[in-house]
Amino acid sequence: MFERVNPATGEKLDAIAEMDDAAVEATLARAQSTFREWRVSSLDTRTALLGRLADAFEADKRRLAEIATREMGKTLKSSIAEVEKCAAAFRHYAEHGPSFLEGEDVAVSKGSARTRWLPLGPVLAVMPWNFPYWQVVRFMAPAIMAGNVGLLKHASITQGVAAALEEMVKKAGGPDGLFQNLAIKSDAVEKVIADKRVVAVTLTGSEGAGAKVAETAGKHLKKVVLELGGSDPFIVMPSADIDKAAEQAVTARIQNTGQSCICGKRMIVHADVYDAFAAKFFEAMKAVKAGDPMDEESDMGPLSSFDQRDTVLDQLGRMKKAGATLEFGGEKLDSPGAYMSAGVLTGVPRNADVAREEVFGPVAMLFRVTDIDDAIALANDIPYGLGSSVWTNDSGEQDRFERDIAAGMTAVNQMLASAPEAPFGGVKLSGYGRELGPWGMYEFMNMKTVMLPG
Numbered sequence: 001m002f003e004r005v006n007p008a009t010g011e012k013l014d015a016i017a018e019m020d021d022a023a024v025e026a027t028l029a030r031a032q033s034t035f036r037e038w039r040v041s042s043l044d045t046r047t048a049l050l051g052r053l054a055d056a057f058e059a060d061k062r063r064l065a066e067i068a069t070r071e072m073g074k075t076l077k078s079s080i081a082e083v084e085k086c087a088a089a090f091r092h093y094a095e096h097g098p099s100f101l102e103g104e105d106v107a108v109s110k111g112s113a114r115t116r117w118l119p120l121g122p123v124l125a126v127m128p129w130n131f132p133y134w135q136v137v138r139f140m141a142p143a144i145m146a147g148n149v150g151l152l153k154h155a156s157i158t159q160g161v162a163a164a165l166e167e168m169v170k171k172a173g174g175p176d177g178l179f180q181n182l183a184i185k186s187d188a189v190e191k192v193i194a195d196k197r198v199v200a201v202t203l204t205g206s207e208g209a210g211a212k213v214a215e216t217a218g219k220h221l222k223k224v225v226l227e228l229g230g231s232d233p234f235i236v237m238p239s240a241d242i243d244k245a246a247e248q249a250v251t252a253r254i255q256n257t258g259q260s261c262i263c264g265k266r267m268i269v270h271a272d273v274y275d276a277f278a279a280k281f282f283e284a285m286k287a288v289k290a291g292d293p294m295d296e297e298s299d300m301g302p303l304s305s306f307d308q309r310d311t312v313l314d315q316l317g318r319m320k321k322a323g324a325t326l327e328f329g330g331e332k333l334d335s336p337g338a339y340m341s342a343g344v345l346t347g348v349p350r351n352a353d354v355a356r357e358e359v360f361g362p363v364a365m366l367f368r369v370t371d372i373d374d375a376i377a378l379a380n381d382i383p384y385g386l387g388s389s390v391w392t393n394d395s396g397e398q399d400r401f402e403r404d405i406a407a408g409m410t411a412v413n414q415m416l417a418s419a420p421e422a423p424f425g426g427v428k429l430s431g432y433g434r435e436l437g438p439w440g441m442y443e444f445m446n447m448k449t450v451m452l453p454g
């Protein structure tokens with residue numbers, strides 16, 4: 001059984017049954033037989049289904065959002081925004097999918113040639129709890145458009161969302177087997193990856209889970225896309241709008257109770273504006289209201305689980321032991337839920353191992369740097385390379401950051417946020433491959449070369 005607990009109250013939710021071997025086998029068989037039909041479905045059939053999915057997500061957003069909020073504690077308003085973003089992704093692929101799938105002519109010395117995009121087959125998606133709809137839909141929407149079929153292994157704590165996703169595809173008229181939830185635990189994933197009917201894997205999650213999945217997929221020579229962790233820098237230079245930077249730094253850090261792979265986690269501030277930034281940032285972080293996620297007034301809900309809160313508290317303890325100062329916050333709240341307050345750490349020794357870890361909770365590290373070289377060196381001094389946000393009105397500095405920050409994404413004078421149209425992914429231990437836009441769709445397609453006589 002999947003035992004689930006509402007992190008806002010500590011109450012047990014209904015347990016959900018894990019699939020047995022026979023149910024997994026039936027799911028894989030259905031995926032294979034549906035793929036035979038879906039791969040030759042017309043583009044109109046695919047775009048019409050994506051349009052209906054967008055409508056269905058919009059129409060049902062409140063119910064869907066409540067399921068997520070109950071299971072993993074994010075505020076209801078952010079769950080609703082997440083469901084709306086899913087609808088936007090379905091619409092993006094419905095609108096642009098056909099043009100993404102157009103082949104290209106290729107100049108060759110003899111005859112002529114062109115490319116043709118073809119689907120690959122059933123793809124397994126191993127997905128996390130932090131954006132339990134969005135992380136799945138950004139795989140699902142391009143997969144449907146491509147002519148692939150999807151199998152979902154969702155996080156243990158978001159099995160209600162997993163079931164709702166499968167139900168929504170069926171309700172929108174998707175064929176049986178087009179998108180199926182595999183209600184299995186992590187120890188059953190290896191066998192699914194090894195199965196000949198599964199052609200590829202996409203994973204969003206921790207470095208450890210990514211390494212395990214990549215190892216198994218590698219053994220069976222299957223394509224993998226990995227979107228792993230990050231400890232994104234949020235860099236503020238003297239020419240920046242400091243008020244705006246400080247305000248956005250708070251949102252960047254506390255969104256989703258600090259549990260986003262692209263949260264701004266390390267605030268790296270030039271010495272000339274450090275004091276001004278710190279004053280505004282501290283004040284706004286102290287004002288962050290952690291509370292009932294169903295309450296419109298709450299800025300953030302609890303952490304996703306008591307274990308997750310323990311992990312963050314342990315990291316804070318190790319930071320302090322290494323010499324950092326917890327200026328305020330970062331404490332358990334007096335509540336039966338898994339709440340903690342927003343906080344800021346200063347004086348984190350740059351060379352401490354814990355300074356290079358990803359903190360998946362609402363506590364920022366604040367660093368002072370002397371110049372742009374120092375800022376870039378510190379930004380890059382982590383094993384991850386997912387996102388980054390840089391605040392400067394100097395075009396030369398903007399160019400340096402774009403070129404020299406070792407990350408998959410750099411946002412200029414704004415906090416980083418994903419968009420259905422733009423490629424999403426990282427370098428270094430943040431993974432490989434890209435999601436979203438045409439690039440995300442091509443990851444799981446066969447770009448066939450067609451050679452023709454002159």
Ligand SMILES: O=CCCC(=O)O
Binds near residue numbers: 134418
């Ligand atoms: O946890 C990853 C962030 C997902 C997103 O914002 O698209």
